[in-house]
Amino acid sequence: xxxxxxxLANTPDEQGRFGQYGGRFVSETxxxxxxxxxxxYDKLSKDPEFQRELDEDLAHFVGRxxxxxxxxxxxxxxxxxxxxxxxEDLNHTxxxxxxxxxxxxxxxxxxxxxxxxAETGAGQHGVATATVAARLGMECQVFMGEEDVRRQAQNxxxxxxxxxxxxxxxxxxxTLKDAMNEAMRDWVTNVDDTFYIIGTVAGPHPYPKLxxxxxxxxGREARAQCQQMCGRLPDALVACVGGGSNAIGLFYxxxxxxxxxxxxxxxxxLGLDTTEHAAPLAAGRPGILHGNRTYLMQDxxxxxxxxxxxxxxxxxxxxxxxxxxxxxxGRVNYVSANDKxxxxxxxxxxxxxxxxxxxxxxxxxxxxGKLAATMTPDQFIxxxxxxxxxxxxxxxxxxxxxxxEGVSQ
Amino acid sequence: MSRISGRFAELAASGKRxxxxxxxxGDPRVATTVPLMHALVGAGADIIELGVPFSDxxxxxxxxxxxxERALANHVSLRQVLGMVGEFRQQxxxxxxxxxGYANPVERMGYSEFAEAAAEAGLDALLTVDxxxxxxxxxxxxxKRFDIDNILLVSPTTSIQRVEKIAELxxxxxYYVSLKGVTGAATLDPVEVAVRVREIRELCQLxxxxxxxxxxxxxxxxxxxxxxxxxxxxALVQKAADTAAQGGDDAAVAAAAAALVAEIRAGVDAAVSS
Numbered sequence: 001x002x003x004x005x006x007x008l009a010n011t012p013d014e015q016g017r018f019g020q021y022g023g024r025f026v027s028e029t030x031x032x033x034x035x036x037x038x039x040x041y042d043k044l045s046k047d048p049e050f051q052r053e054l055d056e057d058l059a060h061f062v063g064r065x066x067x068x069x070x071x072x073x074x075x076x077x078x079x080x081x082x083x084x085x086x087x088e089d090l091n092h093t094x095x096x097x098x099x100x101x102x103x104x105x106x107x108x109x110x111x112x113x114x115x116x117x118a119e120t121g122a123g124q125h126g127v128a129t130a131t132v133a134a135r136l137g138m139e140c141q142v143f144m145g146e147e148d149v150r151r152q153a154q155n156x157x158x159x160x161x162x163x164x165x166x167x168x169x170x171x172x173x174x175t176l177k178d179a180m181n182e183a184m185r186d187w188v189t190n191v192d193d194t195f196y197i198i199g200t201v202a203g204p205h206p207y208p209k210l211x212x213x214x215x216x217x218x219g220r221e222a223r224a225q226c227q228q229m230c231g232r233l234p235d236a237l238v239a240c241v242g243g244g245s246n247a248i249g250l251f252y253x254x255x256x257x258x259x260x261x262x263x264x265x266x267x268x269x270l271g272l273d274t275t276e277h278a279a280p281l282a283a284g285r286p287g288i289l290h291g292n293r294t295y296l297m298q299d300x301x302x303x304x305x306x307x308x309x310x311x312x313x314x315x316x317x318x319x320x321x322x323x324x325x326x327x328x329x330g331r332v333n334y335v336s337a338n339d340k341x342x343x344x345x346x347x348x349x350x351x352x353x354x355x356x357x358x359x360x361x362x363x364x365x366x367x368x369g370k371l372a373a374t375m376t377p378d379q380f381i382x383x384x385x386x387x388x389x390x391x392x393x394x395x396x397x398x399x400x401x402x403x404x405e406g407v408s409q
Numbered sequence: 410m411s412r413i414s415g416r417f418a419e420l421a422a423s424g425k426r427x428x429x430x431x432x433x434x435g436d437p438r439v440a441t442t443v444p445l446m447h448a449l450v451g452a453g454a455d456i457i458e459l460g461v462p463f464s465d466x467x468x469x470x471x472x473x474x475x476x477x478e479r480a481l482a483n484h485v486s487l488r489q490v491l492g493m494v495g496e497f498r499q500q501x502x503x504x505x506x507x508x509x510g511y512a513n514p515v516e517r518m519g520y521s522e523f524a525e526a527a528a529e530a531g532l533d534a535l536l537t538v539d540x541x542x543x544x545x546x547x548x549x550x551x552x553k554r555f556d557i558d559n560i561l562l563v564s565p566t567t568s569i570q571r572v573e574k575i576a577e578l579x580x581x582x583x584y585y586v587s588l589k590g591v592t593g594a595a596t597l598d599p600v601e602v603a604v605r606v607r608e609i610r611e612l613c614q615l616x617x618x619x620x621x622x623x624x625x626x627x628x629x630x631x632x633x634x635x636x637x638x639x640x641x642x643x644a645l646v647q648k649a650a651d652t653a654a655q656g657g658d659d660a661a662v663a664a665a666a667a668a669l670v671a672e673i674r675a676g677v678d679a680a681v682s683s
Binding site for chain 1: 515590
């Protein structure tokens, strides 16, 4: 399929479809709220005043543009192509998630909503939501799987400090997918006064589109920065894919530039040959969950499967519908990195660049290192360093058998 | 005329309302379900609504969520649920059966294959919670091949225009969700329901059944006077679960659930005859 500007402008279509993916698979009660959100967003996204407000927040509250940084020592170590990191870890709250929450919070305020809710896995989206809610004086409740509450205790506390209530979800597998179920249940109950800030490019239309649009600032900046620093577009882009918002954010402004190769890196967990992974694009098949049709990890009866990744933010059985479409039309290559490779990349970037990446981003780094080695020094890659890794140090210590509590003795 | 339309016509002719109990297939045990269905019919159920277990039942409150989890622990699949329908049909060719579930198990089986297997088993209708009118066309086309009714939801937030669209696509009856919320919520307002049901009736020729929040004979009676049918789910599922948890066998579970349905039947009949 030819990827033209025209095709991209019409995707998703009016029904929220990216090819056969996406759509609006929700109960009837939510349909009016999605219609309303779509109308408000259509109007505001063309409103210069709204754009000015958004740009101002991105500049002065989030701290954009984020730098494009050449990781020279790490590049030298892995060999081959030069590697640049898009430093989303330097954003306020430490990840790309805030680009989207700032935008959705402005929508919520325009719609007169007094309360926001969110689901969170690693806690980064929860923190980013709690942050914008605090700033706009909105009530905020964040749904988080009990298992993730345990893994990401530090982010739970951050959300509480920001005045949000964190509600542990004890149903199902007690991770991100169950948090999203519970957020949907809350939304259907409180739909009149509540805005649901979805954290990734999934969910029912128009969420995949509006989250993509808010995250596309990453790719727009990266494009200009590549032109400025290297005089041309990059040879390849690499980003991790859980739900896929940081990846879409980086990829989207480059989709029509067919000379730019793209790699979305899923979490292979303990290996794609086991059931302990979170790679629906590599090993799943299309189905319907959380309001959209997309690739899912599911069994032969259509039940959603348990997933595993060392990184809580990638531990999700689905993926944004636009990624499913980009896979099928062959525009993006979807690959994977396992827990071990991600942990090694985490360590390498710390030691060679003095940058502590999130475990999610470490999956992208792991693949980028392998990819760079197959390329030449006159080529260059941009990796989305989607978040910082401070939140993950307890997980890393646990996995590597290091006793953090005992370090002072 | 489908079994469901026929049943509503009979009820209307005799001035009665449909009592529609909901249970989750395979909960608390696989062997419970078919005898339980017969017991519910014996207690006065007009239509049986059978929940298809799903890993992510987004529209359900806690009571039905854990029922889905129990059924999944018993490895109950959509194919097996259709097997239960077929087994029920061996003894009862009269009582309509409606499956209520989520899109993905049907999607995974394939719409065409599902419709064929459902017809073979003797299923009458399907309600897919997460398939609003905008998404249901392909599935509907397959169901129509076998005259299986497609039950669509109308909610308190559904606009007049949408009700008209739903009336065009639905068959059998329209399921009015009585409140904004999940199944088993506690805030049913009979006056508001009455107003909405009247509105729906003006736009739609189909019977209107009301569900979500109906938990006993009194709430059922308050709704029965304004609607064509009442669905009782969470209260029944809870009763079955409590009975099983206290060591009750399948017969005891069926008896306990049947007792609640009998109370509701009596309450509904008394309310509409007075």
